[in-house]
Amino acid sequence: MAKTVHTVAVVGAGKIGELVLSGLLRSGWPVDRLLATARRPSRAEDLTARYGVRVVDNLTAVAEAEVLAVAVKPQDAAALLDDIGPKVPADKLVISLCAGLPTTFFARRLPEGTPVVRVMTNTPALVDQAMTAISAGAHATGEHLALAEEMFSPLGATVRVPESQQDAVTALSGSGPAYFYLLVEAMIDAGILLGLPRQVAHELIVQTAIGSAVMLRDSGEHPVKLREAVTSPAGTTISAIRELEKHGVRAALLAALEAARDRARELATQAD
Structure with a gap:
């Protein structure tokens, strides 16, 4: 103070x-x-x-x-x-x-x-x-x-x-929590599809998100290195990542943030 x-x-x-x-x-x-x-x-x-x-x-x-x-x-x-x-x-x-x-x-x-x-x-x-x-x-x-x-x-x-x-900040962190909530929502649904009770899937994903965020913040490591540490050769994780890349998740995120940035610019134009 x-x-x-x-x-x-x-x-x-x-x-x-x-x-x-x-x-x-x-x-x-x-x-x-x-x-x-x-x-x-x-x-x-x-x-x-x-x-x-x-x-x-x-x-x-x-x-x-x-x-x-x-x-x-x-x-x-x-x-x-x-x-x-x-x-x-x-x-x-x-x-x-x-x-x-x-x-x-x-x-x-x-x-x-x-x-x-x-x-x-x-x-x-x-x-x-x-x-x-x-x-x-x-x-x-x-x-x-x-x-x-x-x-x-x-x-x-x-x-x-x-x-x-x-405007880039608005797209990345201002709107950012919504992207994470959407991802968590989808992962909970996937857990249910795989046979887990909703509450168990929720607890698993929320704590995983918290732990991952703390590691990103406190380890000082690049996210690529942290991801590679979980990704064993011919293992379960690389199979999942292959599907994410096949479905264009990375490209979709890039396009989504560009759209949010552009909308922030439009708001300024409309307000005038």
Whole structure:
């Protein structure tokens, strides 16, 4: 925790905004230094009941918070910024959690010189295992990036990347958990096909996924070497890998991530 705790307002506390709120609270961020905005009164009541945060309107958030974490849907960002933009002081840090939207999108709608930091995190933030990529806009300084890291590092790991790489980050890690869940779902189904009870198949695959991920993180080995260590000559694993390659799994993943990257770029175009 920094010596000075800034007041943070999560503007548009939907799924991603709630991840940020809950993560900051778990990290020890004082609840009286957190604000949220929500479109529906029922959502506001739910956030206050669950987290004790004060839910305010957008202009109050602008007036009271030192950091605005904008977490609205990309298609709603232009209307939001048209509304609050003229009221945002040029020295207030704006953190964008809007998938696909470049910092220039914000710069055009905020006072000249407003620092903007673009952030892409993912849903494992719920268990403090997120991967968060952080990029500086034209007027963001190292101090602004450090503040963003302070906010998001309790949610998991952080990395600084050039903003030109953020659409790729969105495709790889922002959407990444869904790919793993799909793979696990398919492997559980395969276990059932092979005669295992669903719960046993689930337990086997989930623990295998956790163990494999920890080995990837902690061993320092390239994934090829770890895969080769499991792949004996003429064994069961190489037979399975041959089928995966025959069905184009690697090519499908490459195409899927390119599609996700392209969709992130489309979101920016549509939001304008």
